[in-house]
Amino acid sequence: MMIQVSQLAKIYSTGAHPVVALKDVNLEVKTGEFVSVMGPSGSGKSTLMNLLGCLDTPTSGSYKLDGIEISTLDDTGMARVRNIKIGFVFQNFNLLSRTTAQRNVELPMLYAGIDARERVRRATTALERVGLADRINYRPNQLSGGQVQRVAIARALVNEPAVLLADEPTGNLDTRSGEEIMAIFQDLNRGGATIVLVTHEWDIALHTSRIIHFRDGSLVDDEKVENPRKAVEQLTKLGPGNQNNTHASEISALVVPSGEVPFVQTVSEFDARRGDAQ
Amino acid sequence: MNLLESIRVALEGVRANKLRSFLTTLGIIIGIAAVIAVVAIGQGGRAVLMTEMEKVGTNIFVIYPDWRNQEQSTGNKFELSDMQVLKDKVPAITHLSANSSNMDDVRGPKDKKYCQVRGVSSDYAFTSKLTMKKGRFFSSEDDSLSQRVAVLDEALADEIFGRTEPVGNMVSIGNTPFLVIGLVAKGESIFGFGENVNAYIPGRAWRNMYGDYINELEGSAVSKEKVQETMDQTVKVLERRHRGSEYASQSMEQVMQSANKITGIMTLIIGAIAGISLFVGGIGVMNIMLVSVTERTREIGIRKALGARRKDILIQFLIESVVLCILGGIIGMALGIGGAFLIAKVAKWSPLVSWWTALIAFAFSAAIGIIFGMLPANKAAKMDPIEALRRD
Numbered sequence: 125m126m127i128q129v130s131q132l133a134k135i136y137s138t139g140a141h142p143v144v145a146l147k148d149v150n151l152e153v154k155t156g157e158f159v160s161v162m163g164p165s166g167s168g169k170s171t172l173m174n175l176l177g178c179l180d181t182p183t184s185g186s187y188k189l190d191g192i193e194i195s196t197l198d199d200t201g202m203a204r205v206r207n208i209k210i211g212f213v214f215q216n217f218n219l220l221s222r223t224t225a226q227r228n229v230e231l232p233m234l235y236a237g238i239d240a241r242e243r244v245r246r247a248t249t250a251l252e253r254v255g256l257a258d259r260i261n262y263r264p265n266q267l268s269g270g271q272v273q274r275v276a277i278a279r280a281l282v283n284e285p286a287v288l289l290a291d292e293p294t295g296n297l298d299t300r301s302g303e304e305i306m307a308i309f310q311d312l313n314r315g316g317a318t319i320v321l322v323t324h325e326w327d328i329a330l331h332t333s334r335i336i337h338f339r340d341g342s343l344v345d346d347e348k349v350e351n352p353r354k355a356v357e358q359l360t361k362l363g364p365g366n367q368n369n370t371h372a373s374e375i376s377a378l379v380v381p382s383g384e385v386p387f388v389q390t391v392s393e394f395d396a397r398r399g400d401a402q
Numbered sequence: 403m404n405l406l407e408s409i410r411v412a413l414e415g416v417r418a419n420k421l422r423s424f425l426t427t428l429g430i431i432i433g434i435a436a437v438i439a440v441v442a443i444g445q446g447g448r449a450v451l452m453t454e455m456e457k458v459g460t461n462i463f464v465i466y467p468d469w470r471n472q473e474q475s476t477g478n479k480f481e482l483s484d485m486q487v488l489k490d491k492v493p494a495i496t497h498l499s500a501n502s503s504n505m506d507d508v509r510g511p512k513d514k515k516y517c518q519v520r521g522v523s524s525d526y527a528f529t530s531k532l533t534m535k536k537g538r539f540f541s542s543e544d545d546s547l548s549q550r551v552a553v554l555d556e557a558l559a560d561e562i563f564g565r566t567e568p569v570g571n572m573v574s575i576g577n578t579p580f581l582v583i584g585l586v587a588k589g590e591s592i593f594g595f596g597e598n599v600n601a602y603i604p605g606r607a608w609r610n611m612y613g614d615y616i617n618e619l620e621g622s623a624v625s626k627e628k629v630q631e632t633m634d635q636t637v638k639v640l641e642r643r644h645r646g647s648e649y650a651s652q653s654m655e656q657v658m659q660s661a662n663k664i665t666g667i668m669t670l671i672i673g674a675i676a677g678i679s680l681f682v683g684g685i686g687v688m689n690i691m692l693v694s695v696t697e698r699t700r701e702i703g704i705r706k707a708l709g710a711r712r713k714d715i716l717i718q719f720l721i722e723s724v725v726l727c728i729l730g731g732i733i734g735m736a737l738g739i740g741g742a743f744l745i746a747k748v749a750k751w752s753p754l755v756s757w758w759t760a761l762i763a764f765a766f767s768a769a770i771g772i773i774f775g776m777l778p779a780n781k782a783a784k785m786d787p788i789e790a791l792r793r794d
Binding site: 179204231 | 404407418701703704705706707708709710711712713714787788791
């Protein structure tokens with residue numbers, strides 16, 4: 125079991141009245157699952173993500189991640205778990221803006237105490253995996269939204285975490301870029317990655333194999349998705365992209381039988397080809 | 403995160419905000435430059451002062467009546483006979499001069515001048531390190547025979563003789579004619595606040611004119627180490643011979659020590675002022691670091707989410723402020739050394755920049771970085787990652 129949450133509650137008591145953000149949450153996520161968390165704003169899904177991400181401590185209850193009881197950890201222990209067990213992907217990307225893609229990806233390894241040569245090697249590999257081999261020295265403002273999010277995914281993967289936590293990863297992206305991101309997630313999941321994704325879009329949630337619904341701080345529904353949408357097929361359906369999204373036109377050609385050639389590999393091939401064309 | 407990486411991040415930050423970084427460190431730059439310059443000039447000045455004093459001779463001493471505990475603050479406390487007694491009883495005395503002084507008119511062929519007329523012994527030329535420009539100083543025979551011979555300071559001779567050759571010619575001191583036998587060369591001493599304008603005549607001749615009065619005894623001991631002992635013995639002998647009189651003594655060595663003390667105090671005072679400037683500079687650094695922490699809240703949130711511990715963030719911001727301060731310190735050091743050499747060129751003495759001044763300045767700026775960086779760094783380290791990530 126990757127994630128084991130029992131009787132988890134979070135109550136904010138800073139204001140005049142205590143606010144119950146989360147109560148009586150019981151949840152188990154198996155290794156290799158791809159779960160999406162849905163719910164209207166204020167339903168507690170962000171609070172859950174903060175707790176799962178070890179950015180916050182629960183008021184009561186227990187949370188085990190990869191066998192480690194989190195609720196008893198101190199600040200340093202939580203930082204350590206964030207560093208090696210969790211990979212974050214945010215809605216607003218959260219890359220360091222003045223820093224190149226490669227240095228952004230190196231960041232988690234810096235705090236893991238990995239030496240410089242190994243950092244460079246692993247950052248390069250991770251960027252290649254998300255199809256950005258030719259964008260290693262670009263800064264975020266020189267990249268498109270989809271590319272920036274792919275850098276963020278590379279960063280999240282680089283310490284080989286136990287779980288990927290994605291908070292509305294497609295929220296700031298157009299449909300095509302969103303599908304590309306989902307294709308990467310599906311591919312990673314197929315490779316065995318455990319992923320928890322928060323979204324309020326059904327279209328996105330239907331790409332995952334299980335959907336959990338939150339309302340008013342409680343887990344209200346937990347459903348299995350019989351036939352998850354395949355992002356690669358969606359990309360084909362979207363057809364050729366517009367001028368601003370040049371590489372989209374070629375992504376439709378990347379449809380491959382599931383499980384055989386990883387999508388990310390094809391993306392990198394594609395980007396490499398595109399680099400040649402320029 | 404390792405140290406090197408933090409320094410690299412800090413330097414990138416400085417490079418990204420060049421003007422701001424410069425303005426921030428200006429206080430440090432000025433403070434360090436001031437400290438370096440002041441200390442360098444002070445040390446150089448002190449070295450010059452000390453060599454000058456060494457030149458005068460560190461084994462020279464002066465004995466004079468101590469009026470402080472005596473009801474009557476006038477009267478003659480020395481006798482001429484003391485001289486021979488002292489030379490006999492205190493063998494460490496190599497030279498001894500009984501000095502008297504009075505203001506009078508000294509008239510030459512061109513002009514007259516109201517100036518110091520000093521009645522001294524022949525040893526005076528040695529104890530006061532007079533350099534003769536022409537002729538000779540008077541001998542002990544001249545003195546014991548009360549010869550009317552005079553030695554003039556070069557500046558005085560120039561004034562009252564004009565183009566006429568002074569040596570071998572007559573001057574009248576008061577109304578008594580004297581034969582000029584020598585000229586004293588102008589000193590190159592830095593103590594000369596203007597030139598000496600004195601006429602020197604044998605002690606006996608002086609006493610014949612102005613009365614039996616001796617102001618002070620000026621002597622020289624065999625060595626620098628023996629000065630204190632010699633002075634004490636001299637005072638003891640004198641007090642035994644003149645019951646009820648007290649004598650005080652001062653050596654060049656003591657003058658040097660007090661000069662040393664004074665320059666030390668001066669350096670300390672100016673150092674304190676420079677210290678205040680550094681303190682203000684430190685506050686400037688703290689202020690900008692606080693701004694920087696607020697500006698980079700998001701970055702702190704990202705770093706924390708990716709696994710930075712409080713310690714990592716603390717060290718990162720501390721290193722930034724230390725790097726800022728050390729850069730300021732280095733610029734300040736360069737400016738200070740440059741300034742010291744510039745001033746020294748005008749003042750004509752070479753500044754002394756000792757390695758420890760540079761080291762202290764360096765350590766001091768690093769310490770300022772740590773002390774004034776602590777508060778902002780701590781603020782950054784304590785930030786809640788969720789709050790920090792939410793900020794734009």
